[in-house]
Amino acid sequence: MSGIDFSDPATIAFLTDALTAAGVSGLEISRPGGQLRIVIATGNEARIDVSATSQPAPAAQPLMTVKAPMAGHFCPGSPLRSPAAGRLPRTVSAADILGFLRVGPVLLPLCAGRAGILTKQLAEPDALVGFGDPLFEIEPQS
Amino acid sequence: MTQTFDSRPRFDTVLIANRGEIAARIQKACRQLGLKTVVVYSEADRQAPYGKTADSALCIGPSSAAKSYLNKDALLLAARLTGAGAIHPGYGFLSENAAFADAVEKAGLAFIGPSASSIETMGDKISAKRAMIAAGVPCVPGPDTALADDPAVIERVAEEIGYPVIIKAAGGGGGRGMRLVPEAGQLQEAVALTREEARQAFGSPSLYMEKFLQHPRHIEIQVLCDTHGNAVWLGHRDCSMQRRHQKVVEEAPAPGIAPEVIGPVGQACVEACRQIGYRGVGTFEFLYEDGAFYFIEMNTRLQVEHPVTEMTSGIDIVQAQIKVAQGDLLELAQADVKCAGHAFECRINAEDPDTFLPSAGIITSLAFPEGTGIRVDTHIHAGYKVPPYYDSLIAKLIVHAPTRAEAMARMREALAATRVDGISTNIPFLRALFEDSAFARGETDIHYLEQWLKQRRAS
Numbered sequence: 302m303s304g305i306d307f308s309d310p311a312t313i314a315f316l317t318d319a320l321t322a323a324g325v326s327g328l329e330i331s332r333p334g335g336q337l338r339i340v341i342a343t344g345n346e347a348r349i350d351v352s353a354t355s356q357p358a359p360a361a362q363p364l365m366t367v368k369a370p371m372a373g374h375f376c377p378g379s380p381l382r383s384p385a386a387g388r389l390p391r392t393v394s395a396a397d398i399l400g401f402l403r404v405g406p407v408l409l410p411l412c413a414g415r416a417g418i419l420t421k422q423l424a425e426p427d428a429l430v431g432f433g434d435p436l437f438e439i440e441p442q443s
Numbered sequence: 444m445t446q447t448f449d450s451r452p453r454f455d456t457v458l459i460a461n462r463g464e465i466a467a468r469i470q471k472a473c474r475q476l477g478l479k480t481v482v483v484y485s486e487a488d489r490q491a492p493y494g495k496t497a498d499s500a501l502c503i504g505p506s507s508a509a510k511s512y513l514n515k516d517a518l519l520l521a522a523r524l525t526g527a528g529a530i531h532p533g534y535g536f537l538s539e540n541a542a543f544a545d546a547v548e549k550a551g552l553a554f555i556g557p558s559a560s561s562i563e564t565m566g567d568k569i570s571a572k573r574a575m576i577a578a579g580v581p582c583v584p585g586p587d588t589a590l591a592d593d594p595a596v597i598e599r600v601a602e603e604i605g606y607p608v609i610i611k612a613a614g615g616g617g618g619r620g621m622r623l624v625p626e627a628g629q630l631q632e633a634v635a636l637t638r639e640e641a642r643q644a645f646g647s648p649s650l651y652m653e654k655f656l657q658h659p660r661h662i663e664i665q666v667l668c669d670t671h672g673n674a675v676w677l678g679h680r681d682c683s684m685q686r687r688h689q690k691v692v693e694e695a696p697a698p699g700i701a702p703e704v705i706g707p708v709g710q711a712c713v714e715a716c717r718q719i720g721y722r723g724v725g726t727f728e729f730l731y732e733d734g735a736f737y738f739i740e741m742n743t744r745l746q747v748e749h750p751v752t753e754m755t756s757g758i759d760i761v762q763a764q765i766k767v768a769q770g771d772l773l774e775l776a777q778a779d780v781k782c783a784g785h786a787f788e789c790r791i792n793a794e795d796p797d798t799f800l801p802s803a804g805i806i807t808s809l810a811f812p813e814g815t816g817i818r819v820d821t822h823i824h825a826g827y828k829v830p831p832y833y834d835s836l837i838a839k840l841i842v843h844a845p846t847r848a849e850a851m852a853r854m855r856e857a858l859a860a861t862r863v864d865g866i867s868t869n870i871p872f873l874r875a876l877f878e879d880s881a882f883a884r885g886e887t888d889i890h891y892l893e894q895w896l897k898q899r900r901a902s
Contacts, residue, residue, distance in 0.1 A: 372520055372521055429524055434502060
């Protein structure tokens with residue numbers, strides 16, 4: 302069940318409806334990344350509390366994979382950047398654009414999302430990729 | 444008959460906008476017709492086996508059906524990116540969504556199903572009933588108009604029909620949005636509650652009222668129509684074995700109904716299809732009580748239980764559906780439809796056999812029966828992970844034999860040889876049901892299974 306995003310409003314609404322329908326007064330889910338608590342009040346109105354935990358972050362950050370946010374054709378790098386700038390491995394910042402998804406005439410930027418060392422490109426240029434397909438791998442900087 | 448060939452697009456690639464066993468079934472039909480397939484899947488179905496055997500496979504969204512299999516834009520984008528020329532919606536999800544059918548055709552693709560207007564007409568129970576009455580299809584006693592707001596008018600309608608009556612949402616179906624009214628004193632409250640439910644669940648407060656039948660059976664008629672005005676019916680099915688309005692076991696033909704009784708009903712269905720310009724496959728659902736048929740709704744799509752009709756008629760309904768979408772003429776006339784023998788289908792669900800709660804998890808090993816007159820439609824294998832996000836149907840076990848008694852015996856053997864380990868399934872429940880003497884005699888009504896379960900729990 303680790304794939305469920307408990308901060309997603311649609312998921313929270315679904316859980317709230319299910320609890321209300323089942324006559325359950327509340328629910329609390331705690332995971333390493335945060336906590337979700339839904340309390341159904343007597344008037345059937347829910348109080349929802351989504352919070353990040355204050356637990357210390359793990360010492361070793363895992364590898365991060367940049368995934369496709371939707372289906373499209375994968376375009377690594379940038380048409381404006383020199384080929385040398387696309388060499389791997391290289392240091393990237395969270396805001397760096399690593400490539401694009403081409404959907405018809407639209408180019409959707411693919412952001413690194415976190416600073417680190419870009420070590421791998423996981424899809425071939427112009428490959429058709431789907432939602433969630435891994436595109437890049439970023440290692441944390443030591 | 445004058446043949447007017449329309450300009451339906453021919454296609455060589457079909458995008459399958461569904462999952463599970465029906466995705467595998469559609470893929471098989473496409474392959475047999477020499478068509479390429481595109482499988483789209485959610486993240487939860489990333490490892491589905493039919494994705495690996497497709498010509499293209501594309502993840503279209505997260506596990507939630509609302510963000511993947513019900514996401515019209517993601518499906519249309521996937522069709523565009525993969526060059527698909529047609530979309531097969533299967534059953535459930537967007538298969539009876541008129542807006543989706545319309546969007547598919549406006550995108551220049553073929554929707555393998557009826558037109559958006561047919562879906563819309565038959566999706567509204569009041570307009571469907573009106574169309575059926577016009578075509579001479581027998582309907583449940585009650586007006587073919589929406590229920591008025593005036594309490595006095597509502598009372599008068601109920602008196603004319605005669606209690607008990609049932610209040611139904613015009614946009615409902617599948618057992619949802621309905622309320623039984625046994626006597627006049629409960630009428631107004633039932634109307635108010637159902638109207639509010641209909642408003643919230645179906646987006647329309649429109650209701651209608653019908654006579655409530657006490658002990659009906661659920662009988663359906665399968666139709667197949669091309670785009671040139673040709674239509675046939677492929678026999679009938681009995682789907683009375685239901686739990687909470689969900690079919691559990693289906694059979695064809697419906698036992699104990701003489702051909703001269705059902706024949707005119709089948710012909711009326713065909714005539715209704717011609718009148719509304721229906722194309723593709725569809726199912727007319729009826730309640731049957733005391734020798735009379737009463738239309739309840741039409742399903743404008745492929746049914747889960749289509750295999751029992753395929754087994755008795757020898758016609759591949761999915762292939763026929765795809766050929767119609769290509770603009771082909773029907774290859775058979777009514778006289779060519781010859782149903783033979785008897786078929787049963789058991790829905791094998793990933794659920795607890797006693798509580799019927801869904802059971803997700805990894806299938807550690809499994810065994811399915813093989814042999815003459817046995818068919819298994821499934822997508823599962825050892826190591827397959829049953830996701831918790833969708834319908835619990837994991838396989839359909841279908842048997843065919845010369846007689847009903849022989850088909851029942853074959854199903855008992857087939858169920859005995861079926862094993863799915865690692866998760867709970869309803870197989871023990873199905874085995875017990877096929878030992879029941881009343882079921883073996885046939886002609887049980889739609890309430891029988893609930894009563895049988897109640898007695899079983901009590902003993």
